[in-house]
Amino acid sequence: MKSHAQVVIIGGGSLGVNLMYHLGLEGWTDVVLIEKGELTSGSTWHAAGLCPNFNGNHTLSNIHEYTIKLYDEILPEKTGLPSSFHKTGSLRVGHTEVEEQWFNNIISRANHIGCEMHFVSKEEASIINPMMDFSSARNILYTPNDGHIDPTTVVTQLAQLAKKAGAKVSNFNRVTDINILPSGEYEVITEQGNIIAQHVVNAGGCFSPQVGAMVGSYVPLVNLQHQYLITDSHPDIAALSKELPVTRDSIAASYIRQEGSGFLIGPYETRGSKPWALEGVDWSFDRELFEGDLERLMPWLEKCMDIFPLFKEVGISTVINGLITHTPDDNLLVGPAKGLKNFWNLCGAS
16 A cells, blocks of 8 residues: 555545546546445445435535436446446325425426426326326326446446546555644554545545544434345236336335336335444444344335335345435535544435
């Protein structure tokens, strides 16, 4: 590992590797990314890979639209590798007047930046996704350019391009401490030696609070267990000529998308969610998953059965229960750490 760098990024998940790639586009190539495991360890490797344009923030709306273009067009063109982006479109189902007002606000913002997004009728929605029951819906939002990716493939492509531009990656190398030097630089202490950096970026995912604590910085996020399940195959899905859109329903508080000839269903508990390691995640934690707890999800899975009748006809083949970070307002923590010069946060994705 080098002894000096302009930028040290701590964490090799989707956020850290994306930053490494995009710094290179701006001419910042003296970059070292340090990862205690291997790239995508932590949360990225088990993520469902959803890529929505729906967002309540103008800046993030632009970022989301660009990101889909990056994954679907730019990376395949630059790497010569096939895209992992599934352009399925998405439907978002609301049931209240408040949601309708909210959707109208989001549509205005999306259309302003050139993103196609509009309401569809129940009849139109049933054509777009014939497997769903939309009879209880008040409003249905359709975004034709949404989809999902394979996170590991995307991170691998980004890392390949970043390293080609000059960035370095140090895997299986845990950061154990960070010293602030009189020069204003940072001495990053790792298991494989020390490196001095002008800038340090905390992209440590579920470990971000512990990384921040090394320089006295409070990182306001918690780790919650998030579960999604993958069903067995169903002949009606296997017979489809086109992949179904990602569909989200506010009463079921779930996303549902096609996975092969089965389904992937991810509920977000509106109560009873389970935090983990509030005092800090053990540094040995790497690519572990927790035991599935479907009982905790039953109130939402039952609602999924109401709106998605095929769910009653298939078994569950896999339950993924992994850590996902959450901030108080569910937005990313992006920008300078309070009271510190050139120490940056890039964490809290959910």
